Amino acid sequence: xxxxxxxxxxxxxxxxxxxxxxxxxxxxxxxxxxxxKEALMSLKSQINMEMSNPLSTWDQDSSSxxxxxxxxxxxxxxxxxxxxLSGLRLSGSISPYLGNLSFLRxxxxxxxxxxxxxxxxxGNLFRLRSLNVSFNSLTGAIPSNISQCKELRxxxxxxxxxxxxxxxxxxQLKELQVLNLARNQLFGPxxxxxxxxxxxxxxxxxxxxxxxxIPSDLSHLRNLKYLDLTINNFTGTVxxxxxxMSSLVYLALASNDLWGDLPSNVGVTLPNxxxxxxxxxxxxxxxxxxxxxxxxxxxxxxxxxxLHGSVPPGLGNLPDLEMYNIGYNRIFYMGGNRVYGxxxxxxxxxxxxxxxxxxxxxxxxxxxxxIGQLEELQVLGLAGNLLSGKIPNSLGNLQKLxxxxxxxxxxxGSIPATFKNFQNLLSMDLSNNKLNGSxxxxxxxxxxxxxxxxxxRNCLTGPLPEEVGFLEGSLEHLLLARxxxxxxxxxxxxxxRGLGTLDLSLNQLNGTIPFDLKNLQALxxxxxxxxxxxxLKHRHRMIAYNELCLATNNFSKENLVGIGSFGSVxxxxxxxxTAVAVKVINTEATxxxxxxxxxxxxxxxxxxxxxxxxxxxxxxIDFKNSGFLALVYEFMSNGNLEDWxxxxxxxxxxxxxxxxxxxxxxIDIACAINYLHHECEAPIVHCDLKPSNIxxxxxxxxxVGDFGLARLLINNSGDQPSISCTHTLKGxxxxxxxxxxxxxxxxxxxxxxxxxxxLLELFTGRSPRHASFTEGLSLKKWVxxxxxxxxxxxxxPELHEEGDSIDQEIQGDCLIKVMGIGLSCAAxxxxxxxxxxxxLHRLKAIRxxxxxxxxxxxxxxxxxx
Numbered sequence: 040x041x042x043x044x045x046x047x048x049x050x051x052x053x054x055x056x057x058x059x060x061x062x063x064x065x066x067x068x069x070x071x072x073x074x075x076k077e078a079l080m081s082l083k084s085q086i087n088m089e090m091s092n093p094l095s096t097w098d099q100d101s102s103s104x105x106x107x108x109x110x111x112x113x114x115x116x117x118x119x120x121x122x123x124l125s126g127l128r129l130s131g132s133i134s135p136y137l138g139n140l141s142f143l144r145x146x147x148x149x150x151x152x153x154x155x156x157x158x159x160x161x162g163n164l165f166r167l168r169s170l171n172v173s174f175n176s177l178t179g180a181i182p183s184n185i186s187q188c189k190e191l192r193x194x195x196x197x198x199x200x201x202x203x204x205x206x207x208x209x210x211q212l213k214e215l216q217v218l219n220l221a222r223n224q225l226f227g228p229x230x231x232x233x234x235x236x237x238x239x240x241x242x243x244x245x246x247x248x249x250x251x252x253i254p255s256d257l258s259h260l261r262n263l264k265y266l267d268l269t270i271n272n273f274t275g276t277v278x279x280x281x282x283x284m285s286s287l288v289y290l291a292l293a294s295n296d297l298w299g300d301l302p303s304n305v306g307v308t309l310p311n312x313x314x315x316x317x318x319x320x321x322x323x324x325x326x327x328x329x330x331x332x333x334x335x336x337x338x339x340x341x342x343x344x345x346l347h348g349s350v351p352p353g354l355g356n357l358p359d360l361e362m363y364n365i366g367y368n369r370i371f372y373m374g375g376n377r378v379y380g381x382x383x384x385x386x387x388x389x390x391x392x393x394x395x396x397x398x399x400x401x402x403x404x405x406x407x408x409x410i411g412q413l414e415e416l417q418v419l420g421l422a423g424n425l426l427s428g429k430i431p432n433s434l435g436n437l438q439k440l441x442x443x444x445x446x447x448x449x450x451x452g453s454i455p456a457t458f459k460n461f462q463n464l465l466s467m468d469l470s471n472n473k474l475n476g477s478x479x480x481x482x483x484x485x486x487x488x489x490x491x492x493x494x495x496r497n498c499l500t501g502p503l504p505e506e507v508g509f510l511e512g513s514l515e516h517l518l519l520a521r522x523x524x525x526x527x528x529x530x531x532x533x534x535x536r537g538l539g540t541l542d543l544s545l546n547q548l549n550g551t552i553p554f555d556l557k558n559l560q561a562l563x564x565x566x567x568x569x570x571x572x573x574x575l576k577h578r579h580r581m582i583a584y585n586e587l588c589l590a591t592n593n594f595s596k597e598n599l600v601g602i603g604s605f606g607s608v609x610x611x612x613x614x615x616x617t618a619v620a621v622k623v624i625n626t627e628a629t630x631x632x633x634x635x636x637x638x639x640x641x642x643x644x645x646x647x648x649x650x651x652x653x654x655x656x657x658x659x660i661d662f663k664n665s666g667f668l669a670l671v672y673e674f675m676s677n678g679n680l681e682d683w684x685x686x687x688x689x690x691x692x693x694x695x696x697x698x699x700x701x702x703x704x705x706i707d708i709a710c711a712i713n714y715l716h717h718e719c720e721a722p723i724v725h726c727d728l729k730p731s732n733i734x735x736x737x738x739x740x741x742x743v744g745d746f747g748l749a750r751l752l753i754n755n756s757g758d759q760p761s762i763s764c765t766h767t768l769k770g771x772x773x774x775x776x777x778x779x780x781x782x783x784x785x786x787x788x789x790x791x792x793x794x795x796x797x798l799l800e801l802f803t804g805r806s807p808r809h810a811s812f813t814e815g816l817s818l819k820k821w822v823x824x825x826x827x828x829x830x831x832x833x834x835x836p837e838l839h840e841e842g843d844s845i846d847q848e849i850q851g852d853c854l855i856k857v858m859g860i861g862l863s864c865a866a867x868x869x870x871x872x873x874x875x876x877x878x879l880h881r882l883k884a885i886r887x888x889x890x891x892x893x894x895x896x897x898x899x900x901x902x903x904x
Contacts, residue, residue, distance in 0.1 A: 074139055075119040076104045086129050093127040111145075118142035125171070126150040130271060133172070140162040149173040150194070156180075157201070162187040165823045172218065173197035174625070180204075181220070186211040197243070199220040200596075205230035205244075214238055221245040221267065225595065229273070245269040245291070246593070253292075255280050262286060269293040270593045271317065282308050291316040293340065294588055298326035301341075306332050314338035318585045326351055335359055342585055352383060360389055381405075383420075387412040391509035396443065396583070399423035406445075408433040415439060422446045422468070429453075430469075435460045446493070447471040454494075458482045466491040470518065477501030478524075484509050493518040495542065502526035502547070508534040514648065516540040523547055539646070582655050584667050587611065587621055596624065601679075601731075610674060619654060620675065624668035649711035651675065651734055651744035675742065677735035682702065684730055684804055695837055698737065698850055701801050702857070702886045707741035708733060709882055712794060713875040717789045724785045728793035729774045730800060773807030773818075777867055790871035794878065795819075795864025802857055804835035819865045825861065827855045853889045856881070 083097050096108045104119060105112035111121030122141050131151040138160025144167060150840070153175040162184030170188070173195045180203035181196065199372040201223040209218070210232025218233070221243045228251035233242070239260050250272040257266075258280035266284075269291045276299035277292065288311050298321040306312070306329030313336055322344040330339055331353030337360060380400060380656050384812070386395070387409025393416060403425040408490040409435025410419070417440060426448040434443075435457020446468045452740045453476030454469065461467075464485055474497040482488075483506040490724060492514060496879070507517075508531025515536070520542045527550035528543065590611035606624040657669040682688040689695050696704070706729075715723040725743065731746040778794035779785070796807050799822050805811075807818040825832045834854060860881055866872045 056883060071118055071142075072103055072116070075142075076101075078134070078136040078139040079104050079110065079119070079122075081106070082134040085134050086131040093129065095125075113142065120166075121145040121147075122149040124151070129153060132156075133158055133177075135160040140164065141166070143167055145169045147171045148175070151175050151452075153177060157182055157196070159184055160602075161185065164188055165190070167191055168214075171195040172199070175199050177201055179223075181206055181209075183208045185209065188212070191215055193217040194425055195219040196223065200224055202226070204228075205233070205249075207232040210231065210235045212236060217241040219243040220247070223247055225249060227251075229254055229257075231256075233257075237261065239263055241265040243267040244271065247271055248272065253278060253281065253297075257771075258282060258284050260284070264288040264311075267291040268295065270588065271295055273297060285310060285766065287312060289314040289338075293318040293320065293585070294593060295320055298322060301327050301346075302328050303327050306330045309333075312336055316340040317344065319343045319588065321345055323347075328353065331675050333357075340585075342583070352385070357389065358387075358391075360392070382407050382410075384409045388408060389413065392416055393439075394418040394420075396420035397424070401425060402836075403427070405429075406431055406434075406450075410434065411436040413437065416830055417463075418442045420444045421448070424448055426450060430455055430456045430474075431872050434458070436464060436497075440464055441487070442466045444468045445472070450474060454475070454479055454482065454499075456481055459484065459679060460481040461485055461488075463487050465489055468493040470494060470496070471496045473498055475499065478504055478519075480504040480506040483507050490514075491516045491518075495520040495522065497522055499524060501545070503529055505529045505531050510535050514538060518542045519546065520544045521546075525549070528552060582613075582657050582671060584657060584669075586614070587657055587669060587671070589614070589623055590619065594621075617654075618673045618674035622670040622672065624670075626668055645715065645723065645768055647711055647714045649707045649714070649740070649742050651742045668798065672744065673736075675734035675744075676737045679731050680733035680735065680741065680801070681730035683735070684800060684806075697884070698838055698854070699889065701838075702853075702882065702889065703739070704733070704735075704741040705798055705801060705857070706879065706882050708743060708794065708797070708888065709875060709879040710741040712790055715877045716790065716875050722787055724787055725793075726785050726791055727771055727774075728797055730797060733797075776869070778869055783869075786869065787875070788872050791864045791872045791875060791878070792869075794875070795861045795866075795872075798857065798861035798864065802835060802838070802854065802861075803833050804837075805833075819862065823862055824856055826858050830855050830858060833858075849889060853885045856885050 047048060055780065075687075079097060080099055083094050086094065094108060095104065097104070103112075103116060104110050105116045109122055109124045109127075110119055111123070112118060113120050119140050121144060122137075122140070123145070125147045126149070128151060130147075132155030133148065133153060135158035135648050137143075138158060143164065145166050146161075146167065146169070149171045150173070153172065155177065156179035157172065157177055158180040160183055162168075165187060167188045169192060170185075171193065174197065175194070177199040181201055183206040184210035185191070185194070186206070189212070193213055194209075194212070194215060195217065196219070197219045201220075203225065204227035205220065205225060206229055207213075209230065209873065213236065215236050216238050218236070218239060219241065222245070224245040225244075226249065228487070229244075229249060231254060233239070234254060234256045237260065240262050241820070242260070242263060244263065245267045246269065249268075250270065252275040252486065253268065253273055255278035255692060257278070261284075263284060264286055266287060266289065271292070273292070273295040277297055279302075281290075282302050282305055285308065287309050290312065291314065293316045300323055301317070302308070303325075305315075305327045306670050310333070312333055315330060316338060317779060318340050319342070322341070324346065327353030328347060330336065331351050334356055336357060339360070345627065370451050380402065381404030382397065384407040386407065388412065392413050394409070395413065395416060396418065398420045399422065401424065402421070405428035406421065406426055408431035410416075411431060414436065416437050419434075419437070419440060419442070422444045423446070426445070427450065429452035430445065430450055432455045435455055438460050439463050442465060446467075447470070450469075450472040452474065454474060456479045458467075458479065459481030462485065464487055467482070467488065468491060470493045474494070476499065478494065478501070479878065483504055488510060493516070495518045499519075501524065503519065503524055503526065507529055514535050517538060520541065524543070524546040525548065528548055531671075532538075532541070590595065590613050591609040594607075594609055598609040598611060599607060600610050600620070606622055609621045609623065611619050611621050652673045654671045654673060655669065656671065679686050683696055686695060712725065712728070715725060727745060728743070732743065734742050734744050735740065774793040776789040779789060782791075796818060799818055800806055803818070804823075805818060809818070810817060810820070822833050830851070838854070860873075860878060863873050864878060885902075
């Protein structure tokens, strides 16, 4: 019995312990998932929610966060182990309470608009293996206690605004494989502790302000495959040990202050190399011939150094020579050195090449006919060399070519008739040679030739063919000066509606100037026809990535003038002194390629004084072998309209825009949109009209820009234009017409709505997103309620301060009419909106009434139309 009692007592104790254990486990699990949920809710509270709410599933009342967007839990649903919020366009800051997610292994928040510091509490995540917050706008220093995340394999902070030096503590991350700190504002020397991370395979420190020498013990990283130190301030020579890192697949040291000879055996000591990028330094010596023995190499870039000598043999051994740029483009670029020698015939074996540029070297000899075998070639640049002989007829086989520049050589003979095969050609420059014979009429039939035809400074004879009229509506610059052309100027020149520059000087032409030249609207307003082509040539020349780096001071923050949804805009200056605005597309952003192609397609079809002029484009790769897209525009010195409306910009005497200024701006915009809607072959819908997309030049002429969402409408069998596109919302909040929210496709009526809102904003000074517009009140309703009797209540205050310059009664009547136009444009139903043709007519009539001599006394504005 006693034994039985003892056994029962032991059983009771065990049962109590077991139950207590279950209770504690359950309690611990409940507390853990609750604390994880609270940490996530803290993050949500610091995220700004606008129109869309990507975190709508994050509900405080739900028992578990495991089904929330982006949240991954362990198998039992007890702890959060992963958080993926990448690409959700989140703005706000990162909550320090994320440091409480103690089981977190992966944190992915890249491609958002997050600001603030990277919380040091993230150092508490000792289980974390991957941290990616790239492509945001985070500031501050890199937390040194990130070194406490001992299991970290990936640390990616690329494309932020982080400052300070690279913490030495990062060298304690012994499991780290990928360290990407590129495109920040880091400074100071190369952190010596990094050479202790023997597991590193990828190290990217490009586009910062790091300085000092490259450490020789970097070669201790025996597993390193990818090394990118481009666009920094590193100095000195490249340590010889770097060239012995046989594991390297990509080596990029471009755009620093490095010097010294390149080892001749670099292709032997780096046998796995696929990418070699040493552009924009001070390297001397010759091109290492051993690079041409690397049969798998894809990138060879050595432009803008002090190299000399001949192009080594063996180019034909490189069948994979390419540059990755949104797919596979194959490029060979060696411009900007003093390389000499002849072009090897083996270049014809590089069948995948799309760009061949050996401009401004000392290349001599004849153009090898084997170049005609490069069937994928789109750009051929051999300008500024010592090439002689005839232009090979085989070049006519390059049917995909869109640019050819053979200018400034010693070429002889006639222009090949085979050039008629260039069905995709946009620009041809054969100037400054010794070409003779007549202009082949066939090249004037090229349907795509729209940018530039320069045959000047040759020995061409015969008449200017009547076929020049076949370039109707396309060609922008026609330069034929300093030849021996004879006969009369053909009347068909007047058919080239888009012609902006015509230079026929110093020929032997006779007869009268054709009367139809007055129809060339693009030439109207010029004092004379241009007689020199050199300055305009650069507006359509090829431009490389490294040239844009030089133009924008390596895309420095000092040159940054704006950031948009698809990229950043930098002010720059090209080598010939032209001021430009360089719009760099964020290729990581969803839809960026579509935006780039849409903008190119739209601007290829249009030409108008009130549209921002696209000078050229750049489709290449950057120094880290990533896709690079840029649009190069004329620079608009007076910024955007939004800054003038808000008062951020004023004239030198401190004044803002008066009534006439605003009317002129409105008419400029209306002219541009009327042209897009009614005067192009197919209507073009801008899709994103708003003040920040309206730019002002030095004369305060307004020009419409940013065609990243533009759509070309194509007429079907019916009269209504149609369009094929996705049903995603097009435009910017506050300016989007209501029908787009119901899935309607972009239309000209949608642009009219956006213009109406813009017009109301221009004269009220109040944005449609103003904080006062809540609880059903909008900019449109606010103006509508006060029109016409209380119109003074909504007008921008400075418009009442015109003094005696304009009759106040007349001004009041005109402003009422302007507000009426804005309301008519912004009608809820597309069918009730007026067209831009009507808008333009009414606005001009209002300005005429306002500026009648007896009513306009002392306005500082002048009509510029």
